[in-house]
Each structure stands twice: as structure tokens, then as C-alpha cells.
Amino acid sequence: MAGMNINILSVIRAPRVSEKTARLQEQSNQYVFEVAQTATKADVKSAIESLFNVKVEAVNVVNVKGKAKAFRNRAGRRGDWRKAYVRLADGQTIDVMAKA
Secondary structure (H helix, E strand, O other): OHHHHHHHHHHEEEEOOOHHHHHHHHHHOEEEEEEOOOOOHHHHHHHHHHHHOOOEEEEEEEEEOOOEEEEOOEEEEOOOEEEEEEEEOOOOOOOHHHHO
């Protein structure tokens, strides 16, 4: 079981909390998580189901490109990252604020 927890935590990095994600939670029962670059939809689904004990209906994964920023008058770039939109079965919820 301990090896399984390490795998779950290496797939899911953190929940994304914003006004947009709060609206998604209310309207379509979707939750947004930052996930590992190498994580697949199946990895995300099994990790969410085992970590939060819920039934996942669908997972959509998006690669987010890092922004170009200036760091001390030098051109720099934030890292690319990956996020997953997870839709739960009707009547199920995740308390993202408690886990964050």
C-alpha cells in the first residue's frame, strides 16, 4: 500500500483553485488538478479514485505552455506543466480546499 501512495502522489501534484475552476465544480462537477508531465488519463483516473474514494466519469488532460518572462532584464521562461480536468459521477464531490 505504501508503494501505491507514492505512485498516486507522483501523478497528482496539486489541485488548481481559481474562479474558473470553482465555476466548473458548481456547473459540471469537474475538478482541476496539476499532474505530472508523464501522467496519462488512466493514471489520473486511478489516482483520483483511490485518493478521494470517488467514481470518475471522464478525464481530459491539457498541456500548458510556460510563459516567457523577464528575470532581472534577462529573457527567461516558466516551465511547461500539465493539468487534468476530472469529471465525477453525479452526487459525488471532492473537498479540494481541505487537501490543498
